[in-house]
Amino acid sequence: QVAGGIGTQLATCHLQLATCHLPPATSRILRNYLNDRDKMIFLLHGPDDLLRTEHLGGIRAALGPPELAELSTTWLEGRKTTVAEVCYHCEVMPFLTARRLVVVEGLIAQLNRRLHAGKKGDGGEAKPATAKSKSAAEEDRSALLAYLPVIADTADLVLIETETLDRNDKTLKELMRLASEGKAELVACEAPRDEELPGWVSKRAQKKGTRIDSDAALDLATSVGRNLRLIDNELDKLVACLLYTSDAADERS
Numbered sequence: 001q002v003a004g005g006i007g008t009q010l011a012t013c014h015l016q017l018a019t020c021h022l023p024p025a026t027s028r029i030l031r032n033y034l035n036d037r038d039k040m041i042f043l044l045h046g047p048d049d050l051l052r053t054e055h056l057g058g059i060r061a062a063l064g065p066p067e068l069a070e071l072s073t074t075w076l077e078g079r080k081t082t083v084a085e086v087c088y089h090c091e092v093m094p095f096l097t098a099r100r101l102v103v104v105e106g107l108i109a110q111l112n113r114r115l116h117a118g119k120k121g122d123g124g125e126a127k128p129a130t131a132k133s134k135s136a137a138e139e140d141r142s143a144l145l146a147y148l149p150v151i152a153d154t155a156d157l158v159l160i161e162t163e164t165l166d167r168n169d170k171t172l173k174e175l176m177r178l179a180s181e182g183k184a185e186l187v188a189c190e191a192p193r194d195e196e197l198p199g200w201v202s203k204r205a206q207k208k209g210t211r212i213d214s215d216a217a218l219d220l221a222t223s224v225g226r227n228l229r230l231i232d233n234e235l236d237k238l239v240a241c242l243l244y245t246s247d248a249a250d251e252r253s
Contacts, residue, residue, distance in 0.1 A: 040151050043175050045108075045161035046189030050228040052160060055187050056103070059158060064097050072097040078106030083140045087147050090155040103158045108171050111141050145174050149183070164188060191226035201231060208239050 042059060044052045063069040072094040076086060086104055094100040114137035134142065151157055165172040178184035192200045201217040212220075224231050 041184040042158045046164045048189045051189035073101045076104045078110040083144045105160045197221035
């Protein structure tokens with residue numbers, strides 16, 4: 001707790017230096033972000049790329065101006081990094097921002113693959129239970145589970161997984177516990193069910209500044225399926241077409 005308090009004080013000093021020459025509105029955004037300590041860990045898991053991308057975009061936007069946020073953002077690939085490296089980057093003080101953002105893609109999946117492989121013998125048979133010490137994969141997962149509750153006060157950790165985690169996954173259970181304490185946020189990035197998809201299409205169209213009737217929304221949802229990225233692209237085309245038609249009509253009038 002003492003270390004965390006010192007970290008917050010140092011982050012405040014960084015923030016004061018960063019905001020002394022910034023417009024008041026920008027400075028206010030950064031200060032509000034420092035004061036919001038409820039969420040420090042984010043899990044974005046699920047197969048839908050659009051939802052993962054947009055949620056990550058929202059987290060990055062909250063960090064502050066892009067040119068400053070990029071200085072305190074670290075991107076790591078789960079298949080190439082280690083838990084120790086993730087912890088290290090979370091402990092590094094932010095530079096000219098209130099918080100450091102550490103984004104790790106596929107770390108939990110990589111740990112699970114290693115754990116699964118460690119339980120199999122050379123021929124694929126399950127290894128017999130022994131009293132030996134933990135495997136390297138088990139030690140890494142234990143280290144991650146131990147670090148999550150004590151992550152540095154100046155860091156936001158985003159764990160991205162392209163598949164929805166199993167409810168029995170130990171890491172997910174720990175994140176659910178932290179979420180119940182307000183220290184983590186879990187986002188299931190899955191497309192709506194087939195019967196809900198037309199409604200999503202209609203709301204998405206409204207978000208883009210246009211409207212489509214229920215039949216058109218149903219046709220688009222049926223023809224494209226639960227690929228939200230592709231649906232979004234088709235709606236962009238529709239908006240562009242409507243703008244072109246409107247401009248052409250204005251020119252004729």
